[in-house]
Amino acid sequence: MKGNQSTTHEAVKDFFSMDEKELAKYGVIKSEKECNPDHGRIENRQYYLCTNLSWLENKDEWPGLKAVAMAREERTVNGKTSTDVRFFLTSLDNIELVKKSIRLHWGIENRLHWCLDMTFNEDYKRHRKDHSPENMTVMRRLALNILRQAEKPENKKQDSLSKRTIWFRENRQFRQTVLRLL
Template sequence: MPALPSSLITSLSCAPALTVPETAGGLPAALAGLPDPRARRGVRHRLVVVVTAAVCAVVAGYRSYAAIAEWVADVPAATALALGMTPDRRPSEAMIRRLLQAMDPQLLTAAIGVWLAERGTANTSTADRAIAVDGKTLRGSRTPGTAARHVMTACDQSTGVVLASIDVDGKTNEITRFAPLLDQISDVRGTVITADALHCQRDHVAYLTERGAHWILTVKGNQPSLHRQLAGLPWRAVPDATRDTDRGHGRREIRSLKILTISTGIDFPHAAQAIQIRRRRRRLDQPKRFTTETVYAITDLHVHQAKPAQLAAWIRSHWSIENKIHWVRDVTYDEDRSQIRTGTGPEVMAALRNAAIGAIRLTGATNIAAANRHHARDSTRPLALLGIT
């Protein structure tokens, strides 16, 4: 006997029955090729069904294994049928937990990333595509005897969709995982890869050049010789290529960008242009106190390949990934206080959150918390979002 619908989910007792997605497109089709880590004997619920239901629950704002199981138990029979479940035999919390703790998060992220990328490019041009590479520590996964897990992701700048993800364990670091991460993306030809100063590495540039990708890399103290060379360029004689002002959060920020074409004197392979970004900030209640930050970057893009405004947009969008993905997971989904620690559970839950955030952003929504509440009020809404109905 299925549980009664909760107050957050609309009862569909009077609604027409939804079809079981045996050949449906959407997320279930994208997940169909994932390997099931369970022994074949005794499997009652297909991996595609359980993972799709979990993503639906996360879209509705649910954060834990127990909460996902409650969403599954509470949805009306018509919704359960649409997901591919028998209404009177639904996945339990223990079954959901064991499966998600054993899945390969890298394959899961790749499958979801391909699906979201196809949706994201359906109505937009793929020209001038940029992918940001960034890492995040899953602080909630820390235990008394182990360090917190660290995950590095590749994210489409324009849509905020995570395209690939890879675990960075304690025996290595982000530098060695850069190429394996981007290897998960089948084609990066003509794509601009942006990364922070840690990835300003000659090996990375050689790898990206071999794959036909362009790059914009921040330069800081980890490359002291290169940083000195860039800082020593005649920036005072160079006019601002772009300049803009922004107000918000009780402060004013003035951003300017200068560009110099590199001919000689910069010891870095394939470097075509040097970039200086200067940010001056002041609090609105302290009009005479400015703080100034100067950052340098380098790129293989030539003048005819990217205008200054486009370079400025790519650099700024790379920094905004922190707000689009990481901040939402930490604040809206409370990831840093998550108690999920066993197996691959932390990385898999991060992949489910990325899937929910990406699918919501592709609808044009910017307030993820409001979108979670919207989808929690009607169990058919997450299905429609994921292409099931």
């Protein structure tokens, strides 16, 4: 981890706190606002990219750094709006590629971490001693991947990873199918 990582974070955060006119002086590119109404919520996203890094003091400590980016997301659920702002140091200098990369990152979050939580209740696990948290995470990921590969029992119509964990516990034939994949 870089020694001045928190300093860099603060500098980037301060930079993007300038008003739109000031940001324009540095050539900041702003994406069109994206609106995604889905799953009972409304999400608005906007991305900013600055390739002019003359203001960033310790940029030489980040090899390959070409730009800084910011993603601002507003989410409205049941009439309540929350805002999330994230900052990125990137070797990308194209706003469309930056947007795609940020969205892909959240795809990983949704595909893996959400599945781990829904399937294995991972957020409520309390393994804290020594290497236990890392070891259990590896085991749950392994189990998740094996469950994904297993064919569902013929007599089952609904299929989800949570259902597969139940089938594994209750259905001897499915358990043998899963164990053969090891």
